Amino acid sequence: GPAADGPAADAQRRAAALRAELQAVEGVREVRPPQLDSTGTTAVFTVVPQGSPDDESTERLVHHLRDDVLPAAADDAETHVGGSTAAAVDLADRLGARMPWFVGFVVGLSFLLLMVEFRSIVVPVKAALMNLLSVGAAYGAVVAVFQWGWGAGLLGAEPGPIESFAPIMLFAVLFGLSMDYEVFLLSRVREEYLRSGDSAASVRGGIAATARVITAAASVMVVVFGSFQLNDQRVVNLFGFGLAVAIAVDATLVRLVLVPAVMAVLGRSAWWLPRPLERLLPHLPGEPAGAGRTTGTDAGAGTDAGTGDGEGTAAGAGAGKQPVPPQGGEPDTARR
Incomplete structure (x- = not known):
């Protein structure tokens, strides 16, 4: 009787009203008739956009439906926008957010x-x-x-x-x-x-x-x-x-x-590498000899403080005629 048909008829009226509002949204080409479940509490709409699935206009339409149209038109009903196109938009948004x-x-x-x-x-x-x-x-x-x-x-x-x-x-x-x-x-x-x-x-x-x-x-x-x-x-x-x-x-x-x-x-x-970092960083196996000696201010000043007895410090502004090897060794005497 009328009482039994009341909820179903009300659901159909609300679905028809929502379909009309969706059809009026800019960028929507077609909204197909809704499919209602047996209880009359869930309706599925197929919305066809004017652009292709990869167009920027389609992406804007998905966000517009989610953020503006459906919350205002569906009152207290729970709404979702899904499908392959919406999933592609969500993937693009997630990848764009994670890219940096x-x-x-x-x-x-x-x-x-x-x-x-x-x-x-x-x-x-x-x-x-x-x-x-x-x-x-x-x-x-x-x-x-x-x-x-x-x-x-x-x-x-x-x-x-x-x-x-x-x-x-x-x-x-x-x-x-x-x-x-x-x-x-x-x-x-x-x-x-x-x-x-x-x-x-x-x-x-x-x-x-x-x-x-x-x-x-x-x-x-x-x-x-x-x-x-x-x-x-x-x-x-x-x-x-x-x-x-x-x-x-x-x-x-x-x-x-x-x-x-x-x-x-x-x-x-x-x-250049600051001396504190030089002490903290690990040394790799097979590292060339003297690899840690071209660091800190030594590389900029042209000096070598690699000798251990405190008497063999060579300054680039001193004799200066022979480059001081970064390993801390002796200059090439063959050039003398």
Whole structure:
């Protein structure tokens, strides 16, 4: 009778009213008839947005429905916005919120490891900045081609929004590859510096010893990542293009031009490490002899206080004609 049909009829009226309000929301193309459960207490609406699932307008619509429309229209009813499109929006929001923490953790951990490896504060900072430069170049190239459409036709790609997980995954891979080149180059530079004590000569020697290897390895990786363009999946094309651009920029402009230039400008100060940190940091197995002696103010003043009897302190402003090796050993007498 009427009493039995009352709750169900009331639920249908409320659902119809809510459907009308949803249909009037800007950005909504269609709201399909609601599906009610057997108790008449739950209704499911299918809302079709005007834009595609990846459009920014669709993301704004999801937030607008959650934050403004449904709380005001549904009175005291419990409301949710779900589905694959809303899940993709939630994933993008979560990844975007976690991205700074992820970048900070990776950069911070790399800083600590490089500080232990190279016994320097300046070198890890410089390495992080150079690696971020390569990652930034990849991000810019990917956005220009795959989002703005610059030259997208040459790659057979359709311009559109960048997948939400692409930036964080690109960063993880690219930062690791860039750090590999950085450690390979600076390890050789540091060996030369510990041997000769000449910062300019150590940079030249390090580049001469590693340039061919870095260039060859980068060429192979660029070809491999470039072959990703043969795939018909847009996300695979995006990753391959971003990785290839980053490796090409990192192995040429960054490692063979910017890093040597910055190291040459910094000179001995590139290997500066405060004495308290020198005492706290652990020493790695196989560390070169004298690795801990180019630290603190010694590196800036050109003096060596490595002798133990208190009588053999050599000052760079004294005789000055022979460089004092950072290991604290005797100058090369063959030059006298």
